[in-house]
Amino acid sequence: MSVAEGLARVEARIRLACVQAGRPRESVQLLAVSKLKPASAIREAYLAGQRYFGENYAQELRDKAEELADLPGLVFHAIGPLQTNKAKYVAKAAAAFHALDRREVAEELSKRRQGGPLPCFLEVNVGAEASKSGVTEAALPALLAQVGALPNLRVVGLMCLPPLGSQPEDARPYFRRLKRLADDVGLLQLSMGTTLDFEAAILEGSTCVRVGTAIFGER
Numbered sequence: 545m546s547v548a549e550g551l552a553r554v555e556a557r558i559r560l561a562c563v564q565a566g567r568p569r570e571s572v573q574l575l576a577v578s579k580l581k582p583a584s585a586i587r588e589a590y591l592a593g594q595r596y597f598g599e600n601y602a603q604e605l606r607d608k609a610e611e612l613a614d615l616p617g618l619v620f621h622a623i624g625p626l627q628t629n630k631a632k633y634v635a636k637a638a639a640a641f642h643a644l645d646r647r648e649v650a651e652e653l654s655k656r657r658q659g660g661p662l663p664c665f666l667e668v669n670v671g672a673e674a675s676k677s678g679v680t681e682a683a684l685p686a687l688l689a690q691v692g693a694l695p696n697l698r699v700v701g702l703m704c705l706p707p708l709g710s711q712p713e714d715a716r717p718y719f720r721r722l723k724r725l726a727d728d729v730g731l732l733q734l735s736m737g738t739t740l741d742f743e744a745a746i747l748e749g750s751t752c753v754r755v756g757t758a759i760f761g762e763r
């Protein structure tokens with residue numbers, strides 16, 4: 545399957561999920577996750593109309609942003625765990641950061657950011673899994689306050705990667721929980737849903753689905 549075909553299929557599935565959820569298509573942003581895929585695959589998706597891309601690794605994001613600088617309107621979001629020494633790449637090349645879970649990283653990003661605050665999602669470890677990044681629910685209010693005090697970051701929402709279940713439906717209680725947490729603190733955006741479960745995420749209120757494999761194929 546070509547990238548354009550993968551994209552068209554995902555787009556059709558998003559539309560259907562939006563209809564089922566009674567939501568307008570524009571209420572969900574599709575982030576095409578291009579990590580470990582070549583810049584040529586991003587070009588292909590761009591030519592098919594896709595503008596928003598998600599990258600996990602800071603240096604890869606920096607390199608691809610440079611290589612694809614000729615494409616107007618192309619936007620990268622950083623979606624993976626970040627080390628403080630690489631925050632500078634994200635501060636410079638990303639239009640948003642989805643995996644903020646530590647004050648140290650937030651401080652470094654704010655220090656390095658120029659040209660307007662960086663929109664950030666706080667990542668919540670909704671399944672309280674030892675293997676996953678993200679703050680615990682209990683630590684969320686403190687992180688929110690810390691990040692809120694930084695001049696060059698703006699918290700726009702919450703993000704999660706739910707525990708791996710045997711079917712997409714298994715993720716729904718976790719998505720619902722994230723929505724509840726966001727509502728409680730007045731955050732409007734929810735970055736949730738991947739190839740495995742993006743329709744379930746849309747039904748639970750996702751405003752940004754991060755889809756890689758269904759568009760670009762296996763990594």
Ligand SMILES: *Cc1c(COP(=O)(O)O)cnc(C)c1O
Pocket residue numbers: 577579600623624705738739740754755756757758
């Ligand atoms: C890789 C990745 C995705 C995309 O996963 P797919 O299963 O390929 O759709 C989404 N979110 C995060 C944080 C990722 O690391």
